[in-house]
Amino acid sequence: MALIEMENIKKDYFLGETVVHALKGINLQIDKGEFIAVWGPSGSGKTTLLNLMGAIDDPTEGETAISGKKIHSLSDNERSELRNETIGFIFQGFNLIPVLSALENVMLPLQIMGISGGEAKTRALKRLIEVGLGETMTQRPAKMSGGQQQRVAIARALVTDPSLVIADEPTANLDSETARMIIALMRELNEKEATTFIFSTHDQRLLDQVKRLVRLEDGKIVNGGSK
Amino acid sequence: MKNWIKMAIRNILRNKRRSFVTLVAIGVGFAAVSLFRGYTDNTYFGLRESAIRGEGLGHLIVYKAGWLQKGKLDPERYMFSKEEVKKITEIVTEEKDVVLATPQIHLTGIVSNGNISTIFLAQGVVSKDDRTIKGAWASFRPITGEGLNDKKKYGIEMAQDLAKHLNLEPGKDGVVMVSTLSGQMNAMDIQVSGVYDSGSDATNDKFMRYNYDFAQSLYDTQMAERIVILLNDWKKTETMRSRILGKLAGQGIACEIKTWNELSLFYSKVRGMFDMIFLFLFSIVLVIVVMSTVNTMSMAVLERTREIGTLRALGLKRKGVSLLFAIEGGLLGFLGSLIGMALHLSVWAIIRGISPTYTPPGVSTPIPLIVNLVPQSMAVLMIFLIFLSLAAAILPARRAAKQNVVDALGHV
Numbered sequence: 001m002a003l004i005e006m007e008n009i010k011k012d013y014f015l016g017e018t019v020v021h022a023l024k025g026i027n028l029q030i031d032k033g034e035f036i037a038v039w040g041p042s043g044s045g046k047t048t049l050l051n052l053m054g055a056i057d058d059p060t061e062g063e064t065a066i067s068g069k070k071i072h073s074l075s076d077n078e079r080s081e082l083r084n085e086t087i088g089f090i091f092q093g094f095n096l097i098p099v100l101s102a103l104e105n106v107m108l109p110l111q112i113m114g115i116s117g118g119e120a121k122t123r124a125l126k127r128l129i130e131v132g133l134g135e136t137m138t139q140r141p142a143k144m145s146g147g148q149q150q151r152v153a154i155a156r157a158l159v160t161d162p163s164l165v166i167a168d169e170p171t172a173n174l175d176s177e178t179a180r181m182i183i184a185l186m187r188e189l190n191e192k193e194a195t196t197f198i199f200s201t202h203d204q205r206l207l208d209q210v211k212r213l214v215r216l217e218d219g220k221i222v223n224g225g226s227k
Numbered sequence: 228m229k230n231w232i233k234m235a236i237r238n239i240l241r242n243k244r245r246s247f248v249t250l251v252a253i254g255v256g257f258a259a260v261s262l263f264r265g266y267t268d269n270t271y272f273g274l275r276e277s278a279i280r281g282e283g284l285g286h287l288i289v290y291k292a293g294w295l296q297k298g299k300l301d302p303e304r305y306m307f308s309k310e311e312v313k314k315i316t317e318i319v320t321e322e323k324d325v326v327l328a329t330p331q332i333h334l335t336g337i338v339s340n341g342n343i344s345t346i347f348l349a350q351g352v353v354s355k356d357d358r359t360i361k362g363a364w365a366s367f368r369p370i371t372g373e374g375l376n377d378k379k380k381y382g383i384e385m386a387q388d389l390a391k392h393l394n395l396e397p398g399k400d401g402v403v404m405v406s407t408l409s410g411q412m413n414a415m416d417i418q419v420s421g422v423y424d425s426g427s428d429a430t431n432d433k434f435m436r437y438n439y440d441f442a443q444s445l446y447d448t449q450m451a452e453r454i455v456i457l458l459n460d461w462k463k464t465e466t467m468r469s470r471i472l473g474k475l476a477g478q479g480i481a482c483e484i485k486t487w488n489e490l491s492l493f494y495s496k497v498r499g500m501f502d503m504i505f506l507f508l509f510s511i512v513l514v515i516v517v518m519s520t521v522n523t524m525s526m527a528v529l530e531r532t533r534e535i536g537t538l539r540a541l542g543l544k545r546k547g548v549s550l551l552f553a554i555e556g557g558l559l560g561f562l563g564s565l566i567g568m569a570l571h572l573s574v575w576a577i578i579r580g581i582s583p584t585y586t587p588p589g590v591s592t593p594i595p596l597i598v599n600l601v602p603q604s605m606a607v608l609m610i611f612l613i614f615l616s617l618a619a620a621i622l623p624a625r626r627a628a629k630q631n632v633v634d635a636l637g638h639v
Contacts, residue, residue, distance in 0.1 A: 083542045099234060099237035099241055104230070111231075112547065
């Protein structure tokens with residue numbers, strides 16, 4: 001069974017009386033363990049597609065299934081549980097909670113899951129060490145560099161052992177050296193744990209590393225929709 | 228939950244100035260209500276003691292059935308006979324919560340110093356029982372002279388303005404005239420044993436107290452108008468009224484019992500006024516707390532929209548977001564109440580240090596301004612403000628929870 005199945009997905013945005021067709025009938029199937037980049041020009045629908053895969057948005061038409069679960073049939077609470085247990089998010093702007101330390105940020109998804117403080121701390125610390133931030137676990141995001149913050153975000157995305165990690169332009173706010181490190185880290189985790197990574201990017205360095213490229217143009221897949 | 232509370236505390240500290248203003252608003256509101264409650268607690272205590280002991284009402288007053296409606300028209304019919312007084316006293320004093328039961332007669336008439344005369348209102352009391360009723364309160368308004376005693380049956384206590392008006396002082400003689408039970412005029416010599424402050428401008432120029440036996444002689448009767456009952460705890464007033472009423476009815480004695488607060492008009496009116504002021508003050512504080520909390524939490528929701536989106540994307544349910552903001556609201560109420568308690572204690576200490584006095588309207592002498600510490604009321608107020616702040620945070624919290632995740636994540 002495919003991890004993600006998208007069937008004839010359309011997404012329209014209504015800006016006053018103007019209708020913007022962001023996605024125009026997307027059909028896509030992604031298997032477990034893939035390392036996929038969604039790329040294309042600005043406004044091609046990359047972020048919209050990732051939001052739909054991440055169950056944080058609804059399509060105007062079509063159906064998305066994650067591990068066989070049809071998203072549109074789930075209640076808001078069930079979707080929240082699905083995101084918490086199955087999906088990890090890495091955002092372009094890192095989106096760490098500023099009042100929490102690196103460790104507490106990584107513990108957050110586990111706390112939402114209801115895992116006890118002790119176990120959550122152990123698991124979060126393990127992930128932080130994996131991303132090379134064991135020494136800076138008590139620091140808050142404001143005291144960390146962009147690269148460090150993005151590594152915390154990666155640790156947070158992986159701490160629940162999700163089957164899918166969605167990253168929206170994860171290297172966009174990073175310098176070249178840090179971007180290279182982040183790419184290498186994601187690649188390593190993908191190979192070691194068979195976690196599926198899907199990310200949108202313009203970064204050629206990242207595109208060179210992926211196994212599969214999905215190119216979007218004007219709301220349609222023009223290349224890489226099927227393997 | 229511990230981690231969510233920790234996160235809420237850090238979020239409160241995040242915008243220190245705004246949180247400080249909110250906490251001060253809640254704190255000042257708490258202190259205002261709490262201090263007023265402390266002031267009324269002391270005032271109610273003073274008024275209660277003044278009514279029970281100062282006015283000599285005791286806790287319960289037993290009248291023969293019908294006295295309150297027709298007693299003045301036909302007193303003989305509605306007064307207690309000597310035997311009835313004895314029987315009632317025996318029945319009542321069987322109760323362990325009853326300190327004493329004592330008969331009284333109230334008379335009105337004219338008092339003269341030999342040259343000028345004026346009207347008076349007087350209580351005929353058993354002097355030993357009257358001293359028990361007064362208790363420690365007697366030291367609050369001490370009597371000049373020796374006061375009532377059994378040795379000098381014709382000795383009376385006179386309120387200070389009446390004594391001043393008649394130019395009488397302890398040791399000096401006068402004459403009282405009253406209408407007897409059968410309607411004849413009766414006059415008897417008196418000697419002023421003591422002069423006292425009734426505590427009220429309205430009664431200081433009219434009141435007198437004399438011995439019960441003397442009052443009976445003056446009224447030419449062996450009967451009593453009322454039986455005053457003193458209890459060991461004022462809180463048992465209502466319970467004991469029902470109990471004694473039942474017991475007396477069981478013995479075939481038809482009577483009615485009034486409580487001290489029903490008969491003390493001053494207490495009832497002052498309490499009614501203070502309760503109204505308290506309600507008014509409380510309403511203002513309620514509005515301030517709700518407005519401050521709603522404003523703070525609305526600003527917090529607006530500023531943290533992106534964070535809310537992140538938390539939702541990570542899997543936090545809508546009710547989880549609501550809970551997070553509700554905890555913050557509740558914490559604002561809790562911390563604000565702590566500030567309020569500190570303010571209350573500071574003002575309380577200052578008042579105790581300065582010991583200011585004031586003269587309320589209608590009262591003859593200045594009284595000390597005292598604010599009590601009422602821990603029970605402070606605890607109730609704190610719990611109320613915590614829940615109020617929590618409830619006030621619910622509205623913005625629900626708005627936060629209902630936001631679309633994508634829109635929230637895109638919020639700048």
